[in-house]
């Protein structure tokens with residue numbers, strides 16, 4: 001619908017240029033953490049494991065650990081550029097492979113949770129705005145306040161207690177059952193069952209945030225002149241709500257998801273730990289308990305880069321939703 | 329000729345108006361009462377706990393309602409109520425101290441950026457943007473895992489990762505007040521920069537920051553709980569997060585080990601959020617009228 | 620006067636505010652004939668917009684409601700018409716355009732889609748909607764309609780936006796168009812173009828126009844009849860010719876005089892002394908009396924709207940004004 005204008009391309013270019021220093025910045029932070037941690041940086045790069053002498057020497061050479069700090073930074077950037085994230089002795093696997101192996105589960109969990117949060121949050125928010133000040137509104141608002149205040153991992157534990165321990169309706173540990181031999185659609189269905197509880201736990205905070213935001217934007221739109229204008233044209237109430245008013249809420253909703261990626265991933269780490277979901281978050285937990293430093297710092301690096309990119313993409317989506325942004 | 333200073337309603341009367349509005353908000357008042365109750369319990373922990381939360385006993389995994397342990401005991405036979413009361417010390421200290429440090433940092437940076445504008449503003453705000461993209465929780469996890477935990481380290485780490493929001497709010501306030509008549513008048517009257525910032529602008533700029541204190545506190549308590557749950561809290565102190573960490577292994581046998589500290593966190597965070605909302609409404613008369 | 624398609628009797632509209640109930644429209648009666656251009660004039664805050672919103676039964680604030688009166692439109696009683704049918708009447712039989720064309724267009728939706736909305740709401744054949752939108756925009760004097768329809772409101776000029784809003788309002792060929800200060804927010808040259816457009820639409824389509832304005836120049840040029848509103852009430856009504864030649868209300872006279880002094884520069888700038896009353900606490904009786912040179916004790920009673928000369932006038936001393 002929106003015309004791809006030169007203004008849009010110029011805006012995209014400027015935003016990408018602005019993101020580059022941030023990207024470099026987060027990489028440098030990660031580098032400094034590794035270098036400044038108490039003890040030998042080699043330990044941080046290898047982990048608290050007895051590594052073969054030969055590997056220790058290789059790491060020292062790759063990262064130039066006997067050189068001054070700036071040289072080390074250049075070496076570090078070089079290693080990253082080659083995709084070298086180190087080797088995890090705890091898992092007996094290169095860190096990059098380990099992360100790629102776990103990435104799918106995290107994307108599945110966070111993606112489903114955010115989709116769930118958006119659908120439920122938008123519907124609840126529109127509903128509350130439509131019946132502003134009435135009982136419905138109060139119920140939605142109070143629920144949102146609760147959802148916003150409860151820690152994800154505690155909600156996860158409660159869900160496990162109710163739906164897995166007491167009622168026995170849903171599985172709660174892992175992504176598939178240990179003895180499962182299901183394939184094809186049956187396997188998908190099985191993963192779906194395992195996904196229900198963690199997805200709910202992770203989504204609750206964003207259901208709350210999105211419903212509050214939607215309510216505020218839709219309520220504001222409902223008192224705007226352009227909604228009055230639309231009504232004067234005989235536009236139906238449903239169209240007024242879901243086309244005119246909701247469009248006003250689209251930008252804030254995209255922002256809340258895009259700009260909160262770091263909190264979503266933090267929540268995911270906690271929820272994955274509660275549900276033994278084999279994703280990045282669980283990997284982070286395991287790496288902390290096993291002092292598997294290269295994995296830990298690699299995840300931090302990935303998350304940091306992910307956040308910068310998510311912010312960038314969010315801004316670009318904004319420019320598509322609201323054509324005025326391109327000219328700002 | 330100098331313009332006459334604009335007269336703003338006195339800070340004192342505005343705050344008393346706000347307090348009046350706040351008091352009529354039943355939810356916010358209930359939240360405040362819950363917070364005060366926890367504060368009293370935390371301060372007087374040795375009085376209220378009834379037993380030592382660090383010493384286990386023979387009676388492990390007793391359910392709530394047991395004769396000597398009304399909230400039950402954990403896997404090491406420690407009294408859950410005593411742990412909760414002592415844990416409140418950690419959560420509230422971290423929450424309050426972090427909020428104060430991060431808000432103070434935010435006020436300092438925001439004031440400088442907003443007052444001087446131009447280059448200073450540009451640099452400081454890029455800096456703030458950078459801190460805002462750092463993934464707070466994961467970074468705190470890694471820092472504590474690499475550098476070691478401890479109450480004060482946690483406070484500093486969380487605070488240093490949390491100040492940009494306050495800085496942005498304060499900066500925006502400064503930008504709108506910098507050219508105000510009463511500031512201009514004081515400047516022409518020969519007041520120095522420090523005086524202008526602290527005596528003229530701050531009293532009129534910092535009301536929105538009051539709301540941020542409660543929100544930062546809530547967020548710091550949640551981060552601490554998450555770190556504790558990951559086993560990275562202060563190893564020498566019992567905290568609500570570390571209680572939940574222990575509970576994870578006993579979810580099927582002892583639900584109360586999870587539910588009690590979880591409800592404690594929920595009650596404090598929920599209270600902080602309703603108090604924050606209440607303050608926001610009370611300090612923003614414009615919104616109050618629109619409602 | 621031809622047959623009335625709009626006939627309003629004793630309309631009262633109230634707004635609940637924190638300082639009590641404000642009567643923004645107080646006992647207003649008016650008619651609009653088929654193909655007629657009727658002006659509603661008055662200073663800012665006199666209740667013109669509220670009158671228009673009452674006719675549409677759409678208010679910018681939920682605190683407003685119609686408290687009394689009758690609105691007959693094309694022979695049916697609108698105040699007893701169920702909401703669903705009202706919605707079908709709005710935009711289809713009766714349409715409205717507004718003072719500030721920018722704020723009445725959704726900034727996040729293309730112009731074409733907004734012009735198409737009344738058609739979408741009425742099962743207009745889908746495949747013909749685009750063609751109809753382009754045709755409408757072209758007829759509103761907007762060249763290159765196809766590309767314009769794909770643009771967003773902020774990419775248009777004020778005059779273009781008002782033309783687009785008129786296109787949307789007329790998409791379903793309504794019989795009555797309520798135009799609330801349609802040119803106030805526009806440049807002078809654009810003002811004249813928009814007025815010419817509205818007028819040609821009347822001539823071509825037989826559209827009736829209720830034209831709300833505070834610009835007496837526009838009234839003199841375009842209106843067939845005039846209602847003068849002061850502080851939520853009607854002060855005077857007459858044909859345009861009679862009103863300008865023989866104003867019978869002291870307020871009308873003051874209004875004319877202040878306009879003429881601006882345009883003709885005949886005598887020194889004239890403005891009516893005093894200020895428009897606050898509708899939350901209006902003066903007793905005739906609302907104009909605190910500012911009226913002729914006021915006496917009698918004026919503490921509300922005068923009825925009665926014949927004087929060729930006008931209907933709400934003034935105890937209408938015979939003296941001539």
Ligand SMILES: Nc1ncnc2c1ncn2[C@@H]1O[C@H](COP(=O)(O)OP(=O)(O)O)[C@@H](O)[C@H]1O
Nearest residue numbers: 634643662663664665666667668669670680898
């Ligand atoms: N949103 C509102 N809230 C409270 N009072 C209003 C509102 N809008 C209009 N009014 C009252 O209604 C009166 C008439 O307003 P309006 O119809 O907009 O006047 P006009 O269009 O003639 O300038 C105003 O003087 C004001 O007292």
Ligand SMILES: [Mg+2]
Nearest residue numbers: 667668669800
């Ligand atoms: Mg008006």
